[in-house]
Amino acid sequence: MLYPSGRAWLLGSWAAEEMATVSAGERLLAVVGTSSTTAADLMTRLKSVGMVADLEAALHGVQGSFHVAASLNGRGYVRGSASGARRLYRAAVAGVTVCADRASTLAWLTGNEPDIAQLSARLAAPHLPHPLADAAMWTGVETVPPGEALNLEPDGACRTAAWWQPPPAELPLAEGALRLREVLRDAVALRVRPGQVLGADLSGGMDSTSLCFLAAEAGASLVTSTLHWKAPGNQDHHYAAYAAKHLPRVEALVFPSAELPACFTGLDERRDPGQEPAATLRDLARRQHTAREMRARGAVLRLSGYGGDHTVVPPSAYVHALLRRSPRTALRHAAGFKARSRWPLGATARMLLGAAPYPSWLTTAGARLRKPVVDATEPQTWGARPVLPVWASEQAADQLAALLLSAAGQTRPLAADFGQHAWIHQMREAGRIAGLLHDAETSMDLPVDSPFCDDSVMNACLAVRPEEAGGPRSYKPLLAAAMDGLVPPYLLARTTKDHCGPDWYHGLKAHRRQLADWADTSHLVAAGIADENELRRVLLNPGLQSGGGAPELENTLGTEAWLRDLAAHPVPAHLTARHPQEEDPVDTAAL
Structure with a gap:
């Protein structure tokens, strides 16, 4: 799809049913993905759009999972989905901000390398907190957070702004x-x-x-x-x-x-x-x-x-806010969770009474990356605390701690109440x-x-x-x-x-030869974020790790596999794929 000037605005390769695009003079609008809109419907909606601020109201009621891209009289607007199922990334290419639905497209365009700090973070278990979980894996490539849109100005400036807010939790x-x-x-x-x-x-x-x-x-x-x-x-x-x-x-x-x-x-x-x-x-x-x-x-x-x-299913931390609205109901629910999940009494009381602000929680998490969760039954507040496995190097711990400390200084929680945030x-x-x-x-x-x-x-x-x-x-x-x-x-x-569980352990046992090879030729070790001896021990004897389990080992195997795949396939497959209706490879399959 082209700007009125004839320059490219939207490049990609999609099935016809995944695209709805319309234009009217200096206004362009596209919905890309699975959606309930059509070109005719989108044109009707575009008629009510005079400026970028009108877009989301005009798109109200469109169902599905999709990206939105618009160019209105020289001002650009791009966003993915609030759930994060449709992602959006940005990078500066030759001094120009370029957006894509795949970070690998931008990494290929810029020639940037994988970010070692982000690789270190991916070793943590059970998962990463907001906003680290959404980070792109290459230097120079940024994620536009889910629920936010990228606004592009005619002078080249760009900024992000929230287009989505959680609805009031009021319905019976x-x-x-x-x-x-x-x-x-x-x-x-x-x-x-x-x-x-x-x-x-x-x-x-x-x-x-x-x-x-x-x-x-x-x-x-x-x-x-x-x-x-x-x-x-x-x-x-x-x-x-x-x-x-x-x-x-x-x-x-x-x-x-x-x-x-x-x-x-x-x-x-x-x-x-x-x-x-x-x-x-x-x-x-x-x-x-x-x-x-x-x-x-x-x-x-x-x-x-x-x-x-x-x-x-909401996280059980909802009982904290419920205590302020309906104390009797909150205490009844808390007692039920305590009995079912064996919550310790002291931890239950602390969760009900309140939690440290999110920045403090992130800072504390960064300082405790090497400390295993002693009691897995304790109720959570802002979410599960990330923990690095014993085979993560000191370099990995330092890098992840720095990321958490940086996030603590500039991140707001997804909601004021930690139950809704979680x-x-x-x-x-x-x-x-x-x-x-x-x-x-x-x-x-x-x-x-x-x-x-x-x-x-x-x-x-x-x-x-x-x-x-x-x-x-x-x-x-x-x-x-x-x-x-x-x-x-x-x-x-x-x-x-x-x-x-039995199939999981059987699979690891059946592939001991490949795991032994990975231990000897680990890309994680070469990058300095895994200890060679500890990694070899866990790969060859996964059932013997103390205090461990599936999440940390699977995160490590996934990260090791990703590095090996990247070394074998430095050019993303979608950049060399052939479109069914074209004789030559398409240039990109991204926004």
Whole structure:
């Protein structure tokens, strides 16, 4: 798409249904991604836009997961999604600010190298706090924070400004559930096309099951994928089979885990590195296998329930603000959480009475990176404290501590109440991972979409009173109420959740040879952010690490794999891919 001057404004390669673009004189507007708008609808909306400040009001009601780009009489406006599922990055290229939906595009354009401090941060577990979790992995490349837009002035100046704010958490459960049902129904219907076959994960859990029933209601013919884990007592396959019996037009595929590639299969295969390290290496080969089976049966898209846990369930820290509004209810909920999660009495009292301001919390976290969480049952306030594993070097600890200290000096929390802050942050963590999954599985010729990470779903959940959306005595009450009458009651009554621990350890054991090679040739060690001996010990004996578990090891493996992939594929795959309708490689597949 071109400026009126004839110069390029928007470069990329998208399917026709992913693009809605309009222009009127000196005004250009584009919505890119999965959305409910059309060119005709967008033109009508553009008529009410006189300046940048009018844009979001004009776009009100557009559903989906998308980017927005506009040029209005020489002023530019670009943003991604509030959930973070659609990311936006910026960099200076030849003195000009350039935006892209992929950080790797800008890194390639500028020739910048990976940021060692950000790599150090990715070793921390269980995850990074705001704003470190959103940082780009290359020097000279910045992330435009989710919920903020980049404004570009005619003189070349640029600034970010918030376009999104969380809605007031005022709706009672019954009203909020009706709203959630409506937006989830719309989100799924956006992905359903007449005559097309849709792939869908059907884990047996409430999230993926709800999406399958909504897709069937919208007229989809489904090919579902269920993994039958070999851990004793796992129930996923039972609930998935029950759901499949009640779904119309479904071909249910069940994959016993023993017949799938072992976890961590493909460690020696180098792929396009994507935008950042991801702790999804364990089941990549399994997802490739199931994607091929779905694709062979005609599926053109895969629906994932990923993000449901993060979006529909508020963190238990909501009881702090609830104590100020309804002390009796707050104390009852706190007592329930204390009994269920074994909260220590002192920690429970401290959480209820208050927490240090967010900058102080970040500073304290930076000073305690080497101190393991002594009592994992303690209630959280602003979120989980990041901890570095024993194999992280002193250089890594110093770099991450510096990042946290810098953030403490210039970062505001996502909400004044730490319960709402933690809820928004966990939603954005889901959006971030959903975006990575979408990019990774698009390369498998079966894109994956996560409707729970649409902004409309995020807004609908945040608008509900958290003490009614969650609670210690019920499991996902908001989603259960939203799906009442659509999903069989037996499925909505489930309160268990399966795990794949035996498969995880089996996969590590099966790939000891590759892990030994990684220990001897580690890129993390070469970068100075991992201790060679400690890393070798954990890679060869993961079950012996003291006080450790899956998150820190998976974060490390994901970061090591990302560095190896980047060395093997320095040019992003999307910059060399061929568009189906072009003879020459496209220049970029980014905004």
